[in-house]
Amino acid sequence: MKWILVIALVAFAGWLLVACSKDENASPNQTLAEYVDLDRFMGTWYVHGYTPTPLDKNAYNATETYELEEDGKIQTTYRFQKGGFDGKWKTMTPRGWVHDTQTNAEWRMRFFGLFTSPYYILYVSPDYKETVIGHPDKDLAWIMTRSANLGDRDYERLLLELAKRDYEMAKVVRVPHSAD
Template structure:
């Protein structure tokens, strides 16, 4: 079984390989922020991301988090593959908050026995926006409670990622409505960006 798990992990690594991060703070470790878990739950729209391979080509994507009575989190990824005409797909995960993280670090079970780390790097005081990262900075997400985000807010959130050592040129905005497809900076549903 461990050989299969190792092969799957190597496959994930190959699918997420990126060019070297040019940010001068690339080697600085990420720090999580504490979150009020009940307040943090609910629907979050994916405004932009450096996606992992399974997210590529999705539009109208969002995360839905629900705190369970046992302290674990039901985590759903919902979106449409290839365009807004396609059916909505839903993928279910199970997360566990890492002890001592103040709710800011989660262990996400993609499928047994594969787990990944999810780090909350920023949440605004009103819980309207949040930044989620991955320890090696190869993945990142800008989430919003609303499907639209103005350019000034988007640039300010990207600047936060840059200050943390991310290569922000890797982020692509995710179309949340059909007229955003093909616009500058937005991911194309048919691309592998």
């Protein structure tokens, strides 16, 4: 039984490495946010829509928190409950950095200390209460706000930010929050 788990983890790590790192040095071919004020962007965001991966499939109460460190790196904490509101809490802590310092909208994230992936801030509202994040392959995306509550009309409006950039909309799943 243990060897099956090891094989599965190695296969998944290989898939993740290929999926997330193949465009590490790609330049954006899509519209990114014009400029991101890093100090205003830091803090906790509630994830309302996302493209699930095998690591975070069936996420509930998902949040992503960013903290700008003195060395310019961005400590990220992604937390969610697996499978339901009573599910076990899972936490991932990738570290990021700004790749494009002209706009601060293109980052790189390092996961598990093994691989790096592009992270594009596609949209951030003027009041820094809503954001839409994407990956250059347009197969991964996140819709986040500063509030655990997000009405259907606002969620649909933020989905349009992805649709305008030709993201794979069929893969985006709404994340339930207990405050809904």
